Amino acid sequence: MALKDRRPDRTVTLRLTGSMSKYDWAINGRRYAPSHRYPVRAGERVRLVFVNDTTMWHPMHLHGHTFALPGGGPRKDTAVVLPGKRLEVDFDADNPGLWMVHCHNVYHAESGMMTVLGYRR
Ligand SMILES: [Cu+2]
Numbered sequence: 001m002a003l004k005d006r007r008p009d010r011t012v013t014l015r016l017t018g019s020m021s022k023y024d025w026a027i028n029g030r031r032y033a034p035s036h037r038y039p040v041r042a043g044e045r046v047r048l049v050f051v052n053d054t055t056m057w058h059p060m061h062l063h064g065h066t067f068a069l070p071g072g073g074p075r076k077d078t079a080v081v082l083p084g085k086r087l088e089v090d091f092d093a094d095n096p097g098l099w100m101v102h103c104h105n106v107y108h109a110e111s112g113m114m115t116v117l118g119y120r121r
Contacts, residue, residue, distance in 0.1 A: 001075060003068045008047035008090060012038050014101065015051045016058050016081060016113065023111050025054075025103065031112030037098070040119045044093045048101070052081040058108060060087075062117075064099040067091040078104055096121040 018025035066075035102114030
């Protein structure tokens with residue numbers, strides 16, 4: 001089930017930040033806080049841009065959706081973002097709710113490398 005070819009309506013940049021020594025893993029320099037959400041609208045094609053500013057691998061996982069690399073490929077819910085690299089993924093906002101995006105290395109997620117995308121129907 002490939003995503004239909006479509007230009008993104010919205011781009012959300014999520015910089016992966018933090019270090020082993022401080023153990024301050026975060027997204028855009030901000031540790032997870034339930035009150036902070038990245039807005040998305042129902043029906044949009046959303047592009048997530050992961051920019052890994054750290055020296056570690058981060059398998060980034062999105063709840064409630066599957067994403068694909070722009071231009072095709074299989075749909076997944078997790079993709080590894082290599083140290084110092086950038087990775088773009090597209091998904092369709094077709095499942096309203098509050099959805100976590102987080103590093104699937106649970107030690108990183110628990111220290112703060114997670115956030116929420118939210119939208120209503
Ligand atoms: Cu991580």
